[in-house]
Amino acid sequence: MKIVITGGAGFIGSNLVRALTEQPQVSRLRVVDNLSTGDKANLAGLDVEFFEGDVQDAALLDRAFRGADAVVHLAALPSVPRSLRDPLASHHANATGTLQVLEAARRAGGPHVIAASSSSVYGANPHLPKHEDLASAPMSPYAVTKLTTEAYLSAYHHSFDLPVLPFRFFNVYGPGQRADHAYAAVIPKWISATLAGEPVTIHGDGTQTRDFTYVGTVCDVLTDALLHRVMDPRPVNLAFGSRISLLALIQEIESATGQLVDRENKAPRAGDVPHSQADSARLKALFPTVTPPPIQKGIAATVGWFRSAIERSAAR
Numbered sequence: 001m002k003i004v005i006t007g008g009a010g011f012i013g014s015n016l017v018r019a020l021t022e023q024p025q026v027s028r029l030r031v032v033d034n035l036s037t038g039d040k041a042n043l044a045g046l047d048v049e050f051f052e053g054d055v056q057d058a059a060l061l062d063r064a065f066r067g068a069d070a071v072v073h074l075a076a077l078p079s080v081p082r083s084l085r086d087p088l089a090s091h092h093a094n095a096t097g098t099l100q101v102l103e104a105a106r107r108a109g110g111p112h113v114i115a116a117s118s119s120s121v122y123g124a125n126p127h128l129p130k131h132e133d134l135a136s137a138p139m140s141p142y143a144v145t146k147l148t149t150e151a152y153l154s155a156y157h158h159s160f161d162l163p164v165l166p167f168r169f170f171n172v173y174g175p176g177q178r179a180d181h182a183y184a185a186v187i188p189k190w191i192s193a194t195l196a197g198e199p200v201t202i203h204g205d206g207t208q209t210r211d212f213t214y215v216g217t218v219c220d221v222l223t224d225a226l227l228h229r230v231m232d233p234r235p236v237n238l239a240f241g242s243r244i245s246l247l248a249l250i251q252e253i254e255s256a257t258g259q260l261v262d263r264e265n266k267a268p269r270a271g272d273v274p275h276s277q278a279d280s281a282r283l284k285a286l287f288p289t290v291t292p293p294p295i296q297k298g299i300a301a302t303v304g305w306f307r308s309a310i311e312r313s314a315a316r
Ligand SMILES: NC(=O)c1ccc[n+]([C@@H]2O[C@H](COP(=O)([O-])OP(=O)(O)OC[C@H]3O[C@@H](n4cnc5c(N)ncnc54)[C@H](O)[C@@H]3O)[C@@H](O)[C@H]2O)c1
Pocket: 006, 007, 008, 009, 010, 011, 012, 013, 032, 033, 034, 035, 036, 037, 038, 039, 053, 054, 055, 056, 073, 074, 075, 076, 077, 078, 079, 093, 097, 116, 117, 118, 119, 168, 169, 170, 171, 172, 173, 185
């Protein structure tokens, strides 16, 4: 089986490449990535063909998609605050990029296309848990680009019979997630700050909740979807309905690091949703064998990865 992963040098993409190299059915892996937020070092030592460039480059996609059985489309500018600063950049990379990927898939004879959408599409809809059939109410340009991604997948399925599967990722965390940039996610940012003895910044009062999903579990679901050619034009939540507050997350980081976490509170951020929790019925019906680890285990593995990254950089 030949698989292309767009955004494969990023956090989720590189974890997926590693997971797929262990699958005997997978004979060839290709990555398309412009390295805007990803890093080629994430793929060091892995047997993968690398196509450096933008998913808006149709000729590059034609080369990468030749003979592919499946495409996992993860390339995107992944941040709500980034999309508030530069909505057009997010639109070009995420919405136009998805359209280019679908067009290239059509030209390549119609491989299975799995793509990453986001829980941010639920936005201002207050209903919990978030069921896929709820009305979407985007609160940021980023959320619009992800809704567009889903809508294009559905359209290409109905118009051109393309086999598709859009996933709504919730807050994914785990080894390999960067803490060292302005748009870093809360778990890497807070673990890294705690290990450095620095305070963590809480936007709002910390009672907001998130449904965190371990990256290994995301990779298990994506692998299962690829190997069993799971197709559905309707979006599928990729999270298990286990929401915790940011204050409870701090306690988990304290117990995994054995350190007290200093906190400073700042104003809530525009575009952030107050609560997030997936209804996972559709996910569990499609992937009954995938089980997530408890958050304690996932946080401990992530802390372990950060500690070894610190040791590696100290040894350099
Ligand atoms: N991490 C999460 O919690 C989360 C939540 C919801 C959705 N998602 C989605 O999952 C996908 C992967 O996210 P991630 O956390 O691994 O982010 P990431 O930033 O680590 O990975 C994204 C990758 O895409 C590449 N990329 C960006 N724009 C590109 C372009 N125009 N052409 C080619 N490559 C490009 C980047 O260089 C990077 O390697 C994204 O689509 C993101 O929107 C992630």
